[in-house]
Amino acid sequence: MNFQVQILGSNAAIPAYDRHPTAQVVSIHNKHYLIDCGEGTQMRMNTFHIKKSKIEHIFISHLHGDHIFGLVGLITSYALLKRKKDLHIYAPMGIQEIIDVHLKDYTSLYTFQIHIHIISEVGLIYENHSISIEAFPLEHRIECYGFKFQEKPLQKNIIAEKIEAYSLDFKEIVRAKNGEDIQRDGEIIPNSELTHEARAPKSYAYCTDTIALESILPIISNVDLLYHEATFMHDAVERAAITYHTTTIQAAELAKKAQVKKLIIGHFSAKYKDLEPLLVEARTVFSETELAIEGEVFEL
Amino acid sequence: MNFQVQILGSNAAIPAYDRHPTAQVVSIHNKHYLIDCGEGTQMRMNTFHIKKSKIEHIFISHLHGDHIFGLVGLITSYALLKRKKDLHIYAPMGIQEIIDVHLKDYTSLYTFQIHIHIISEVGLIYENHSISIEAFPLEHRIECYGFKFQEKPLQKNIIAEKIEAYSLDFKEIVRAKNGEDIQRDGEIIPNSELTHEARAPKSYAYCTDTIALESILPIISNVDLLYHEATFMHDAVERAAITYHTTTIQAAELAKKAQVKKLIIGHFSAKYKDLEPLLVEARTVFSETELAIEGEVFEL
Numbered sequence: 001m002n003f004q005v006q007i008l009g010s011n012a013a014i015p016a017y018d019r020h021p022t023a024q025v026v027s028i029h030n031k032h033y034l035i036d037c038g039e040g041t042q043m044r045m046n047t048f049h050i051k052k053s054k055i056e057h058i059f060i061s062h063l064h065g066d067h068i069f070g071l072v073g074l075i076t077s078y079a080l081l082k083r084k085k086d087l088h089i090y091a092p093m094g095i096q097e098i099i100d101v102h103l104k105d106y107t108s109l110y111t112f113q114i115h116i117h118i119i120s121e122v123g124l125i126y127e128n129h130s131i132s133i134e135a136f137p138l139e140h141r142i143e144c145y146g147f148k149f150q151e152k153p154l155q156k157n158i159i160a161e162k163i164e165a166y167s168l169d170f171k172e173i174v175r176a177k178n179g180e181d182i183q184r185d186g187e188i189i190p191n192s193e194l195t196h197e198a199r200a201p202k203s204y205a206y207c208t209d210t211i212a213l214e215s216i217l218p219i220i221s222n223v224d225l226l227y228h229e230a231t232f233m234h235d236a237v238e239r240a241a242i243t244y245h246t247t248t249i250q251a252a253e254l255a256k257k258a259q260v261k262k263l264i265i266g267h268f269s270a271k272y273k274d275l276e277p278l279l280v281e282a283r284t285v286f287s288e289t290e291l292a293i294e295g296e297v298f299e300l
Numbered sequence: 301m302n303f304q305v306q307i308l309g310s311n312a313a314i315p316a317y318d319r320h321p322t323a324q325v326v327s328i329h330n331k332h333y334l335i336d337c338g339e340g341t342q343m344r345m346n347t348f349h350i351k352k353s354k355i356e357h358i359f360i361s362h363l364h365g366d367h368i369f370g371l372v373g374l375i376t377s378y379a380l381l382k383r384k385k386d387l388h389i390y391a392p393m394g395i396q397e398i399i400d401v402h403l404k405d406y407t408s409l410y411t412f413q414i415h416i417h418i419i420s421e422v423g424l425i426y427e428n429h430s431i432s433i434e435a436f437p438l439e440h441r442i443e444c445y446g447f448k449f450q451e452k453p454l455q456k457n458i459i460a461e462k463i464e465a466y467s468l469d470f471k472e473i474v475r476a477k478n479g480e481d482i483q484r485d486g487e488i489i490p491n492s493e494l495t496h497e498a499r500a501p502k503s504y505a506y507c508t509d510t511i512a513l514e515s516i517l518p519i520i521s522n523v524d525l526l527y528h529e530a531t532f533m534h535d536a537v538e539r540a541a542i543t544y545h546t547t548t549i550q551a552a553e554l555a556k557k558a559q560v561k562k563l564i565i566g567h568f569s570a571k572y573k574d575l576e577p578l579l580v581e582a583r584t585v586f587s588e589t590e591l592a593i594e595g596e597v598f599e600l
Binding site for chain 2: 013014015016018020021039040042043046047065066069070072073076077080081097098101102103
């Protein structure tokens with residue numbers, strides 16, 4: 001598992017038909033990132049056998065209830081389970097107040113640190129040796145951000161037989177993986193002789209809740225996987241505009257223009273019991289579309 | 301359905317084994333009352349096909365997360381579903397602040413009134429023509445209340461054949477049901493001739509979270525159904541004391557002393573996967589004990 005996205009909740013504000021409010025786990029090189037945390041997210045993690053303790057970073061798109069009402073419950077469980085690891089929460093202004101009002105009675109139980117990182121503009125919000133995460137503004141009824149997870153360039157793959165053939169030592173292997181030629185007493189072993197190219201770094205963009213925004217095209221352009229809300233079928237395009245949401249067709253058109261490899265649509269209105277028509281409609285514009293079915297894992 | 305209790309969530313603070321945080325619906329003469337509202341309560345109502353809109357009164361025992369983290373989600377759904385009926389919430393001081401911090405972005409959506417009733421002492425907190433609801437203090441780490449639902453005396457049952465035999469008119473029927481004799485030109489038809497006795501009024505007491513309290517015995521004495529927390533098996537009696545919770549044996553002893561008809565134990569610690577040993581242990585003291593299994597309906 002190098003890079004995958006698992007859907008925990010895919011419905012819009014009103015839970016229905018056993019679909020839950022928004023949450024998903026992005027896993028990259030064995031690190032796990034939670035995006036949004038609707039009511040019941042910790043129970044969804046139980047259902048799908050996701051170890052809650054693995055989550056160290058939580059990204060909140062905006063402060064509407066269906067994206068955050070599970071957060072204080074999750075934090076409380078961490079406290080009761082005597083979590084030790086720090087927890088980082090990235091969210092728009094206002095998140096501290098929400099956590100404080102709920103958890104003031106629990107602070108004595110805290111066995112771990114919570115670090116709040118307020119998102120207020122476009123740009124890098126987190127990075128480590130293997131990924132960077134960027135926030136970008138969406139357009140909803142309140143301040144709202146999308147997130148782009150960009151894998152960093154991977155090391156080249158060393159060809160196993162060449163290690164023995166050239167008696168490469170540890171430092172030489174590291175240099176070869178980093179793309180360098182190996183120099184020995186004037187002799188040069190070209191890097192291309194020792195390694196295969198690494199696969200291209202992958203990227204994932206997450207966009208909910210929002211109207212369809214052309215302004216995000218440069219950011220989501222060519223991503224391997226795009227999650228974009230499609231709260232409504234296209235016949236409800238006016239309702240989508242009024243409520244600052246997107247339709248199937250609009251999401252698919254963005255995916256097409258951005259030339260993404262695959263689109264997942266989600267954040268379904270409770271008015272739709274059967275989701276198949278949303279999928280069919282989106283695919284008329286962009287065939288590589290999938291539904292955000294809860295529990296499903298999308299490998300990049 | 302005259303008087304029943306349906307369990308929606310029966311676990312203590314950490315959800316586990318598909319058991320959820322505390323919530324239950326008490327239904328009396330077709331009115332529905334929600335007690336506590338842990339995270340996911342609105343989804344539990346979906347699961348058990350309970351119409352959310354029927355709830356007009358919500359009683360919150362205390363402000364720990366596992367009893368309230370579902371409240372703002374439920375209120376939000378009411379707003380989005382364009383609820384019209386007033387909603388009454390009875391809870392200890394602090395509830396308004398919690399609702400306000402979450403729902404300030406939703407107030408424009410409100411199509412209904414929320415009335416907050418702060419509970420601060422023992423006594424009647426609600427009544428209508430068929431029941432009265434009393435709060436009484438429990439002893440937990442924070443301010444916490446139990447609730448007693450007391451059915452009012454029922455009207456006598458008129459004997460159908462007597463209506464014709466005596467040509468009783470509407471007003472006479474009402475008087476007979478109220479226990480009066482019927483007077484006609486000096487003739488007296490004694491009430492006992494016209495009616496059967498109504499069944500005795502029923503009562504339900506709800507006690508969580510708390511240490512085992514002898515002081516509540518006068519209130520819970522002889523109730524038809526007692527829900528009492530039993531977070532732990534009795535071997536964890538010290539842990540129960542430290543965390544201000546009750547053991548199986550303690551709950552059963554209270555039920556026995558109060559001479560209740562039936563005891564339901566609940567609020568199970570996440571340390572217990574199998575609940576059967578808790579039931580067996582409680583029944584060694586009070587045989588009429590049942591487990592609060594989610595979805596189960598207890599008829600009084």
